[in-house]
Every structure is written in C-alpha cells, then in structure tokens.
Amino acid sequence: MNRASLDKQPHEVASMFDKVAKNYDLTNDVISLGQDRYWRKQVAAAVAARPGEKVLDLAAGTGTSSLPFTRAGAFVVPCDFSLGMLTEGKKRNPWLPLTAGDATKLPFQDGVFDAVTISFGLRNVQDTDAALRELYRVTKPGGRVVICEFSHPTWAPFRTVYEEYLMRALPPLARQVCSNPEAYEYLAESIQSWPEQPELAALLQKAGWTKVAWRNLSGGIVALHRGTKN
Secondary structure (H helix, E strand, O other): OOOOOOOOOOOEEEEEHHHOOOHHHHHHHHHHOOOOOOOOHHHHHHHHOOOOOOEEEEOOOOOOHHHHHHOOEEEEEEEEOOOOHHHHHHHHHOOOOOOOEEEEEEOOOOOOEEEEEOOOHHOOOOOHHHHHHHHHEEEEEEEEEEEEEOOOOOOOHHHHHHHHHHHHHHHHHHHHHHHOOHHHHHHHHHHHOOOOOOHHHHHHOOOOOEEEEEEEHHOOOOOOEEEEEO
16 A cells, blocks of 8 residues: 545554654655645644643644644644654654554543644545544533644635646655655645635534634645644
8 A cells, every 4th residue: 555545544543643753743844845844833823832832733643733833832742643654753763652542542541632733634634524523522511623724725826836736746856755656645635635725624513623724825825724622
C-alpha cells in the first residue's frame, strides 16, 4: 500500500503515513514553499494555550505541531493513529506523551481538555462528523476547538493556478524529497474533494460547536476554523 484511496479506509491511511514518517516534516516544508511554518504559527495563536491548560493535538504526526503548546506552559497530548509517525516523533522528542488513537474513537474521558486542535488531519478521517463529535466530547464546557485544514482559494484566477499546482507540479516535486510520492497524489485529490469553508463550518455546528467562525490563510489555500463548547 503506497497511498490511500479517497474512501479513506483507516488502515490504508495509517499505512501511507507510516511510510512517509521519516521525511514528513521536511517534505511538507518543501511542497508548501515554507508556508507550513506560517500556518502552524497561526494555529498556535488561535489555540492561545495558557500555562496549566490541557491541550489535545490530534493528528499530531511526529509531534512537531505540539511543541508551541508546551512552550506556552500547557500540558499537550499529541495523538495520531500512525504508529510510524509516533515512533519517529518519539525519537525526536522522547519526553512528549505521544498517544495512539483513532479520531472517531478517542481514548480519553469526557470533558478532559481545555482546547482541542487538529491540523491537516481531519481531511484524512473516514467519518468527519464522528471526529468532530469526539473532539466535542473530550472538551471541557467553555473549551475551544481549532481546525487547520487545506481548503479552497476564494479568488477564481488564483484558485485555477493553485489547482494546476496541486495536480501537475506537486507530485513531481514530492518525488524529489519523499520516499512515497504516491501519497502526495492522494494529498492533491483529497484537497480537491474536501468541503468548502462554509460547509466545514456547518459540520462543526452540527456536531454541537457554537461561535463557529473561520479565517482564510494564504488566500484560502488553508482555512482556520474555530468553535466553542457551551
């Protein structure tokens, strides 16, 4: 199994990420032209973790996305269902409490976290509605969710250029730095099939989240959605 299919069978997606774990962070930096660092800074600012808070970083991969929360003084739990990613993350930051878990059946009790966040992972979950409900379940009343995900540029000419990059330029570029470039063919296809920004906001509301809003980053290549649990 080199890549997952768009029906997103969990074992296929996990296997695909296992195979790209070693160079995953580097590859993302290259194919995003360095924008991923800016996006993660915006996630950290939106989560606004405070000392002593408990933060769930879902789809954390190697744990790179979790480090800003620890620097803010929060207790962060990086969670992912790719054992390959978690193993690589343990080599780099053995002190992080890396945890294996499925987004649709999280291994945590109700109302544990002050904030929950998932970056570039919700798109890979087979059941988006179930994942959003699980994030809601494990969040404390008054807690917050931040979702960073690839989305759709809002300016039509830029959108055309971006889609051309996804389908034509990204896979060849990935071949230069990634051991499993087929995974990035899946990446391009899954981005194109992902809901528009208002549709994802509606799914958050359906799962129970209130005060739902979003902000486009990099012209809509990425969208940052937020919500609150009453």
